[in-house]
Amino acid sequence: MLELHVNGGTYRSGAAVGRSLAETLREELGFTGTKIACNEGHCGACTVLLDGVPTLSCITLAHTVAGREVTTIEGLREHPLVDAFVRADALQCGFCTPGQIVSAAALVATNPSPSREEIRHAMSGNLCRCGTYPRIEEAIETWQG
Amino acid sequence: MARLIRTEKEVEGRYTEQWVVVEEDALDQWPAGPLETVGRDTPRVDGYERARGEAIYTADVQFPGMLHTAVLRSPHARARVKRIDFERALAAPGVRAALGPASGESSGGDAEASGAGAYTPDSSASAPYSSHVLTDEPSFAGAAVAALAADTFAQAADAVRLIDVEWEVLEPLLDADEAVARESLLEEPRRYERGDLERGLGEADVVVEAEYRTQTLLHNALETHQSVCRWEGDTLEVYISTQYIWGVRSGVAKALELPQDKVRVVCNFMGGGFGAKNNAGDYTFIAAELARRTGRPVRCALTRREENMASGNRNATIQRLVAGARADGTLTALGGEFVNAVGWDGFSASTSGPMQLLYACDNVRTVDYGAQLNTSPNAAFRAPGFVEGTFGLECLLDELAAKLDLDPLELRKRNYSDSDLVDGRPFSSKRLLECYRRAEPHWARREEVRARSEAPWRRGVGLASQVWYGGGGPPSYAWVRVGSDGRATVITAMQDIGTGTRTAMAQIAAEELGLPLDRVEVALGDSARGPFASISAGSSTTPSMGPAVRAAAADAARQIVEIAAQRYHLEQRVLSLRGGHVVSADGGSWPLEEVTGLLGSGQILGKGARGPNPAGMRVLTFGIQVAEVAVDVETGEVRVERVAAIHDVGRIINPLGARSQVEGGIIQGIGHTLSEQRLLDPLSGSVLTQTLDAYKLPTIADVPELVTEFVDEPDTHLTNLGAKGLGEPPIIPTAAAIANAIRDATGADVRSLPVTREEMLRALREARERETVAARTS
Ligand code: FES
Numbered sequence: 060m061l062e063l064h065v066n067g068g069t070y071r072s073g074a075a076v077g078r079s080l081a082e083t084l085r086e087e088l089g090f091t092g093t094k095i096a097c098n099e100g101h102c103g104a105c106t107v108l109l110d111g112v113p114t115l116s117c118i119t120l121a122h123t124v125a126g127r128e129v130t131t132i133e134g135l136r137e138h139p140l141v142d143a144f145v146r147a148d149a150l151q152c153g154f155c156t157p158g159q160i161v162s163a164a165a166l167v168a169t170n171p172s173p174s175r176e177e178i179r180h181a182m183s184g185n186l187c188r189c190g191t192y193p194r195i196e197e198a199i200e201t202w203q204g
Numbered sequence: 205m206a207r208l209i210r211t212e213k214e215v216e217g218r219y220t221e222q223w224v225v226v227e228e229d230a231l232d233q234w235p236a237g238p239l240e241t242v243g244r245d246t247p248r249v250d251g252y253e254r255a256r257g258e259a260i261y262t263a264d265v266q267f268p269g270m271l272h273t274a275v276l277r278s279p280h281a282r283a284r285v286k287r288i289d290f291e292r293a294l295a296a297p298g299v300r301a302a303l304g305p306a307s308g309e310s311s312g313g314d315a316e317a318s319g320a321g322a323y324t325p326d327s328s329a330s331a332p333y334s335s336h337v338l339t340d341e342p343s344f345a346g347a348a349v350a351a352l353a354a355d356t357f358a359q360a361a362d363a364v365r366l367i368d369v370e371w372e373v374l375e376p377l378l379d380a381d382e383a384v385a386r387e388s389l390l391e392e393p394r395r396y397e398r399g400d401l402e403r404g405l406g407e408a409d410v411v412v413e414a415e416y417r418t419q420t421l422l423h424n425a426l427e428t429h430q431s432v433c434r435w436e437g438d439t440l441e442v443y444i445s446t447q448y449i450w451g452v453r454s455g456v457a458k459a460l461e462l463p464q465d466k467v468r469v470v471c472n473f474m475g476g477g478f479g480a481k482n483n484a485g486d487y488t489f490i491a492a493e494l495a496r497r498t499g500r501p502v503r504c505a506l507t508r509r510e511e512n513m514a515s516g517n518r519n520a521t522i523q524r525l526v527a528g529a530r531a532d533g534t535l536t537a538l539g540g541e542f543v544n545a546v547g548w549d550g551f552s553a554s555t556s557g558p559m560q561l562l563y564a565c566d567n568v569r570t571v572d573y574g575a576q577l578n579t580s581p582n583a584a585f586r587a588p589g590f591v592e593g594t595f596g597l598e599c600l601l602d603e604l605a606a607k608l609d610l611d612p613l614e615l616r617k618r619n620y621s622d623s624d625l626v627d628g629r630p631f632s633s634k635r636l637l638e639c640y641r642r643a644e645p646h647w648a649r650r651e652e653v654r655a656r657s658e659a660p661w662r663r664g665v666g667l668a669s670q671v672w673y674g675g676g677g678p679p680s681y682a683w684v685r686v687g688s689d690g691r692a693t694v695i696t697a698m699q700d701i702g703t704g705t706r707t708a709m710a711q712i713a714a715e716e717l718g719l720p721l722d723r724v725e726v727a728l729g730d731s732a733r734g735p736f737a738s739i740s741a742g743s744s745t746t747p748s749m750g751p752a753v754r755a756a757a758a759d760a761a762r763q764i765v766e767i768a769a770q771r772y773h774l775e776q777r778v779l780s781l782r783g784g785h786v787v788s789a790d791g792g793s794w795p796l797e798e799v800t801g802l803l804g805s806g807q808i809l810g811k812g813a814r815g816p817n818p819a820g821m822r823v824l825t826f827g828i829q830v831a832e833v834a835v836d837v838e839t840g841e842v843r844v845e846r847v848a849a850i851h852d853v854g855r856i857i858n859p860l861g862a863r864s865q866v867e868g869g870i871i872q873g874i875g876h877t878l879s880e881q882r883l884l885d886p887l888s889g890s891v892l893t894q895t896l897d898a899y900k901l902p903t904i905a906d907v908p909e910l911v912t913e914f915v916d917e918p919d920t921h922l923t924n925l926g927a928k929g930l931g932e933p934p935i936i937p938t939a940a941a942i943a944n945a946i947r948d949a950t951g952a953d954v955r956s957l958p959v960t961r962e963e964m965l966r967a968l969r970e971a972r973e974r975e976t977v978a979a980r981t982s
């Protein structure tokens with residue numbers, strides 16, 4: 060049995076060796092806020108925090124994160140960034156949005172007032188086909204109210 | 205009263221004649237400008253659900269015992285299955301059922317040779333069955349051949365590799381010009397002519413001719429095409445990522461020979477479509493059939509790679525164009541041969557549309573060819589045809605302006621059309637001149653922009669106009685329910701594909717009911733829970749659904765006023781709804797819930813329908829974009845630095861959401877112009893760009909400064925709202941505006957998309973050679 064620490068809780072998982080963290084979170088533990096859009100590490104939709112570091116959960120094996128703290132969008136629901144994203148209209152279809160917010164949360168945790176260049180650097184791994192990028196920039200620039 | 209009329213119905217620029225029942229639209233339009241809720245910046249009503257990861261997309265639908273599917277897709281662009289053997293696949297762990305091609309479906313191969321005989325259903329539970337969407341004669345790489353359902357997706361995907369297939373590989377047809385020459389066409393060539401092209405060219409002082417090419421583009425919505433199918437008794441439930449709940453319902457009912465009401469289609473949240481999700485798709489039929497066979501819910505979801513092989517595309521085009529004008533800039537002739545490289549199936553979009561519609565030119569001749577090729581079928585992609593055709597036409601206009609030594613904006617103004625020259629109808633509204641006027645300050649920046657050039661970077665400014673449909677139409681229906689607590693729910697089985705239509709409908713109902721927005725819910729996304737609603741394609745959701753929602757809200761408001769009049773002994777005409785209250789002309793005011801509270805558990809139910817489009821008028825959308833670019837003339841790198849967009853789409857319901865739509869359209873347009881391209885192996889026809897690292901979508905780092913403006917005047921002839929659609933217009937002029945800015949910066953004519961470094965350097969070389977020749981001859 061694998062023991063996973065997710066959003067402050069402890070979960071036992073029967074995930075087979077080789078199963079990705081994203082699938083385990085979504086299908087076994089019910090954390091469907093983490094999206095899978097490419098399943099091969101190219102888009103950022105599946106971003107979670109691993110001990111605070113943004114990580115692509117679709118190319119992370121569940122068994123490699125035992126004992127580490129996993130934070131998904133469900134663990135960031137009260138983060139002021141959520142408000143900032145909605146206010147700035149930084150989402151259209153919203154499929155990329157949880158991943159965007161997780162990446163942004165990691166950025167502002169270490170750099171609360173990032174410059175435009177720093178935002179672009181930190182967020183360029185999160186694709187958005189709807190093209191909400193200017194709004195995402197605005198949300199991250201204004202998240203502190 | 206309902207009227208039965210025979211009318212032209214337009215979706216994505218395609219017209220069909222059909223019978224439509226319309227109800228009168230008795231409401232006067234609201235005054236122009238921001239109202240209480242409509243016309244004001246409104247964050248999405250479902251923003252928190254989506255942002256917090258609570259929204260359940262099709263990808264998130266899970267049922268106990270649900271099986272997962274993997275599909276065997278043809279690796280060959282044209283081939284025949286000589287033999288197919290499921291034995292090893294069916295024995296693999298977790299596999300529950302298999303599907304193969306329907307026997308007798310395909311032409312040519314006999315049952316034995318096609319392999320159909322190898323898997324005639326027998327009594328064993330694990331024998332493979334057939335489905336009409338599977339083929340043993342794949343005509344494009346990615347065509348579905350067989351499918352397996354297993355306990356997990358990983359098991360299904362592993363087992364698919366164990367299906368043994370013996371292929372006979374055939375020579376594919378991949379070149380569009382060759383297809384036209386060989387008359388491999390999906391439909392008759394579409395010809396259009398007004399006036400006389402030759403005469404027009406004869407009258408011209410200046411003629412330009414050019415060939416433009418646009419590439420094949422992939423939609424790549426982040427949620428891939430997918431369905432979960434579940435049988436509940438004799439009813440099939442289809443959870444699907446779709447742009448058209450009702451189209452899926454009728455498509456599935458027809459194919460499976462079910463009564464329509466035995467198919468329930470659900471799509472509450474959807475992760476993008478851009479035109480590719482208008483139909484049920486092979487995945488839905490595969491899931492439905494496997495669910496029937498196994499008695500379990502079945503998910504069939506395309507992987508990203510399947511998405512890019514087989515789920516539709518914006519087809520490539522070749523455009524051979526000519527334009528003639530008098531010295532003063534008056535257009536005398538426009539002509540074009542447009543070859544659409546449609547693919548094996550799909551439709552030939554009207555790439556010639558902009559040439560026919562945008563300018564007042566008396567002599568126009570166009571022909572569209574829809575080439576049938578061994579490539580995957582196209583699908584509508586955000587203004588299909590018009591994005592491509594506008595690139596050609598608007599670049600051609602600028603090449604003409606350069607030859608005439610005329611300001612490109614001035615050239616467009618001189619050829620402004622006041623009515624639709626295709627069928628002589630007046631426009632219901634057209635404020636393109638106003639768009640041009642508002643573009644002037646952005647256009648005037650070009651001296652300053654050019655002056656900022658410093659080697660090796662050259663800077664310039666370009667513009668392009670836009671015309672498109674977007675008027676929507678009947679039929680579409682909505683209900684509005686008001687409870688005793690004074691809260692309202694809009695009920696209609698439409699879908700919000702990410703454009704924010706749920707929010708727009710809430711605003712419209714709130715405005716009509718005089719309620720604050722937080723007292724209005726919108727229940728959509730379920731064919732079993734609301735009336736018929738429009739497809740979300742062709743920029744039609746807001747102009748089709750909005751008037752129906754307003755009519756339903758007005759019907760509910762009327763009933764509330766009737767009750768209030770009796771309760772407070774007043775005349776109905778002195779009462780109205782405002783700020784959550786029933787108010788009377790003499791200053792009386794009662795909370796809405798005091799009136800609706802009289803109903804106890806009862807409810808007010810209002811119903812509304814979309815009225816007819818204005819008779820004898822052409823409803824179109826217009827706009828202009830002004831792009832600023834920098835070009836590194838040594839490496840060929842192009843950077844877009846600023847785009848200003850001014851669009852005329854009638855009344856704007858939600859300016860905040862509308863700006864997002866425009867920005868998203870421009871950003872997709874930048875991807876189309878500079879980086880995106882589906883590449884095929886030229887020999888085998890297989891897709892080389894299946895992943896998101898090979899197919900280059902724009903990232904946050906590619907986004908320039910964006911400026912968005914709307915004319916925002918209601919179309920006084922169109923419905924009770926005067927609002928048109930906005931989903932597609934903003935992507936239409938972007939590529940041409942960028943290409944024209946490149947010409948302004950460098951003198952080079954880019955004529956092929958995407959503008960890769962190779963194409964940029966080629967155009968620069970050509971421009972230099974032209975200059976050398978000109979210098980020598982002068
Ligand atoms: S789903 Fe993990 S990076 Fe795309």
Ligand code: FES
Pocket residue numbers: 149150151152153154155156186187188189190191426475476702
């Ligand atoms: S909001 Fe649709 S992909 Fe980002």
